[in-house]
Amino acid sequence: MLEIQQLHKVFPNGVVALDGVDLFVPRGEILGVIGRSGTGKSTLIRCINRLEEPTSGSILLDGRDVTRMRGGELRATRRRLGMIFQQFNLLTSRTAAENVALPLEVAGAGRAERRRRALELLALVGLEDRAGSYPSQLSGGQKQRVGIARALAAEPSVLLSDEATSALDSETTDSVLDLLRRINAELGVTVLLITHELDVVRRVCDSVALLDAGRVVESGPLGEVVARTGSALATGLLPSLGRVEVGESEIALDVVLLDDDADERLAAALTDGARVEARATERIGDRRVTRALVVTDDAADAPRLADELRVRGARAEVAR
Ligand SMILES: Nc1ncnc2c1ncn2[C@@H]1O[C@H](COP(=O)(O)OP(=O)(O)O)[C@@H](O)[C@H]1O
Ligand SMILES: [Mg+2]
Known part of the structure; x- marks a missing residue:
């Protein structure tokens, strides 16, 4: 030690x-x-x-x-x-x-x-x-x-x-x-x-x-x-999602979930009009880390969507 x-x-x-x-x-x-x-x-x-x-x-x-x-x-x-x-x-x-x-x-x-x-x-x-x-x-x-x-x-x-x-x-x-x-x-x-x-x-x-x-x-x-909001290190450590096209009127959330049940929690949080545009999973340190770009065409609903994700233990930040 x-x-x-x-x-x-x-x-x-x-x-x-x-x-x-x-x-x-x-x-x-x-x-x-x-x-x-x-x-x-x-x-x-x-x-x-x-x-x-x-x-x-x-x-x-x-x-x-x-x-x-x-x-x-x-x-x-x-x-x-x-x-x-x-x-x-x-x-x-x-x-x-x-x-x-x-x-x-x-x-x-x-x-x-x-x-x-x-x-x-x-x-x-x-x-x-x-x-x-x-x-x-x-x-x-x-x-x-x-x-x-x-x-x-x-x-x-x-x-x-x-x-x-x-x-x-x-x-x-x-x-x-x-x-x-x-x-x-x-x-x-x-x-x-x-x-x-x-x-x-x-x-x-x-x-x-x-x-x-x-x-x-x-x-x-x-x-x-990697799951911390506002971490200077997280961005560089997280799996990359590549280039993703998001429509003018849409809001994209950069979402990070830990552990094996990430997919179920992600699906459970999605509200009407929201979709997973890209996702990647990687083992980082001793955790399984899933990163997803969740896109909604209902901009007014984005804060509620982010809350639904956070309630399920996700980090959710507006991507742009
Ligand atoms: N022997 C030394 N005398 C004076 N300044 C030094 C000496 N060695 C390193 N420094 C200074 O200390 C700081 C940290 O250097 P260093 O530990 O080599 O950084 P890093 O390894 O992160 O690049 C730098 O500003 C460097 O110029
Ligand atoms: Mg050095």
Whole structure:
């Protein structure tokens, strides 16, 4: 479990990169932290592993405050935080297996043990046949797999990923995200995943926090966020309905319903003259999410229709 309370970071030049961040990542979950460039995402990760000294606040890792740790305790804690980087940060003079073994070397493991673990981890990420390859002989996706294997070498309880897929094409991104999801499920490792892409959040995260100017401005489990009225995150996470033609005199409601009985509730709410013009269903986080465009030719009836939908637990907003 990772809990961050009122974290502040002011750089010596006066830049306030973190302005009171509160975050909670339950054990075994994947939390996505999303935000524009320059909003403090990398600073947040660098404070968690103390590459930057936080100005104030606390970072509780399994109940112990990382900001107060010194010496041996800090080094041991850093080993329990696996890092994955956008630019992979592999040593070019070392093979894949030797890169993966690096954290084990630092931890003082013997040669045979390092070799055994490195091969095991490379197999876990699907690179058992590339153990002897150098980074220059690997594709971007393969390099990131080596980076993930290395991050797992010291059996971390938390993985910190800073834009891990930002340097990869979309197909490779998908396979790396699938790998992270599988590792999370198989090893139970908690993941804090930093990204500027909502698509990444939708694909792998259980919950999401939106960072803006060094603060968390919205957060929650994906399945809840998408059903919120006025959510800055919902639009980007919801299934797209494509282009829909709506008549001049008609009113369209953008409707979101959670869970399996969405269709029945939608049908029950429809009043005379209203129809479902488009609908899409997707699993988002741990919920089944249905989005529908409900159109009525009776503009005066639209508020009543919206109420009928809300009574049945739907989010209903006038689409235009
Ligand atoms: N070492 C530093 N000294 C001064 N300002 C910094 C330093 N590192 C980052 N910043 C500033 O802190 C803010 C947040 O940066 P960063 O955490 O890298 O954002 P993000 O990762 O979201 O793009 C930016 O305004 C950036 O210019
Ligand atoms: Mg960054």
